Amino acid sequence: MLRGEKGVRHAAILEGRTVEPVRNVLEQIVGQLASPEWLKNVLKLKWRQIVGDQLAKRTQVRHVKDGVVTVVASNPAVANELQYRKDELRRRIRETAQFEPLDIRIRIGVVQPEETVKVQQIERELSRLVLSSREKSLIEQTVAPIKDPELREKVARVFEQFLRLNQWKRRHGFKECPRCKALYRGHRAYCPVCRIELRRLAHHN
Numbered sequence: 001m002l003r004g005e006k007g008v009r010h011a012a013i014l015e016g017r018t019v020e021p022v023r024n025v026l027e028q029i030v031g032q033l034a035s036p037e038w039l040k041n042v043l044k045l046k047w048r049q050i051v052g053d054q055l056a057k058r059t060q061v062r063h064v065k066d067g068v069v070t071v072v073a074s075n076p077a078v079a080n081e082l083q084y085r086k087d088e089l090r091r092r093i094r095e096t097a098q099f100e101p102l103d104i105r106i107r108i109g110v111v112q113p114e115e116t117v118k119v120q121q122i123e124r125e126l127s128r129l130v131l132s133s134r135e136k137s138l139i140e141q142t143v144a145p146i147k148d149p150e151l152r153e154k155v156a157r158v159f160e161q162f163l164r165l166n167q168w169k170r171r172h173g174f175k176e177c178p179r180c181k182a183l184y185r186g187h188r189a190y191c192p193v194c195r196i197e198l199r200r201l202a203h204h205n
């Protein structure tokens with residue numbers, strides 16, 4: 001339950017209820033950002049921005065695992081185009097989602113069109129969300145000790161994205177995992193990540 005404890009403290013920080021050393025906050029954010037679920041969400045939300053309108057209709061992020069991004073293309077021609085533009089794609093992902101993929105794998109499959117519309121809607125909603133003054137000052141406090149101005153700006157932007165997405169998830173019926181405080185959807189008692197960990201722990205005992 002040690003990890004759970006850490007998670008509880010983290011959530012309290014994000015809510016601004018307690019003041020914790022900046023390093024802890026950063027560690028926690030980086031941990032959250034590194035989770036495959038989070039990366040997939042970010043890539044889905046930013047996909048149109050990353051590949052452009054035309055390709056966004058014909059491609060889709062399927063999953064992110066161990067730093068490898070799997071993209072589905074609707075037909076071989078589109079898959080070829082993505083393959084050809086892989087380096088560019090990698091650069092766009094790095095710039096837009098602040099995440100460096102280890103590899104990008106392209107598969108041919110079904111691209112669900114309604115998802116594009118849904119994601120566009122989510123994107124609009126996200127851009128309309130206003131951060132509270134408490135959230136803004138939390139970002140400022142967190143990044144203040146970072147000396148490199150470029151890095152400071154980058155961490156501030158990532159943190160802002162994180163808070164916006166958290167706000168959005170709460171508004172859309174996500175609930176907080178009692179163990180790690182991540183936001184997730186569904187009727188289960190714990191988030192998907194904790195469910196796997198708990199199963200693994202039970203297995204070892």
Ligand SMILES: [Zn+2]
Pocket residue numbers: 177178179180181182190191192193194195
């Ligand atoms: Zn959890």
